[in-house]
Amino acid sequence: MIRTILAVSVAGIAGTLLRFAxxxxxxxxxxxxxxxxxLAVNLxxxxxxxxxxxxxLVRPEVPIEIRAGLIVGFVGGLTTFSSFSLDTLRLLESGQxxxxxxxxxxxVFGGLLATWAGLSLTKL
Numbered sequence: 031m032i033r034t035i036l037a038v039s040v041a042g043i044a045g046t047l048l049r050f051a052x053x054x055x056x057x058x059x060x061x062x063x064x065x066x067x068x069l070a071v072n073l074x075x076x077x078x079x080x081x082x083x084x085x086x087l088v089r090p091e092v093p094i095e096i097r098a099g100l101i102v103g104f105v106g107g108l109t110t111f112s113s114f115s116l117d118t119l120r121l122l123e124s125g126q127x128x129x130x131x132x133x134x135x136x137x138v139f140g141g142l143l144a145t146w147a148g149l150s151l152t153k154l
Contacts, residue, residue: 037099038106045107065117065133068110069140075109076141080148088152 049071056067079101086097114137121130 033095034098037095038103041099041103042107045104045109049108049110065114065121065129068113068117069133069137072109072111072114072137073140073144075105076144077148078108079105080145081151082148084149084152 049067052067052071056070057064060066082097082100082105086092118130118134121127121133
């Protein structure tokens with residue numbers, strides 16, 4: 031159990047740092063589009079989780095430490111549903127309803143599509 035906890039922790043740090051780097055870069059380069067980093071990491075996370083899930087279905091012998099580290103740790107640290115919710119509310123509060131609803135739709139439907147794409151890639 032301690033190995034699984036360590037794997038999730040280390041991978042979670044990596045995912046969190048990648049999310050932080052994306053957010054910092056977008057804020058520095060596109061401050062008006064602060065939500066773009068959250069959108070990008072959420073879509074990427076959906077793609078990765080679909081891909082990993084599919085790979086682990088065909089490779090059930092992959093140790094639980096690796097599976098949990100990648101899915102719970104890395105993808106969990108990378109994706110940001112709570113930030114997505116806050117970004118949507120900020121857009122609505124600032125009178126940018128069309129952007130907020132577009133962001134909402136792309137996040138939800140794009141996330142589902144990216145997850146399906148990741149899973150489908152494992153079936154090639």
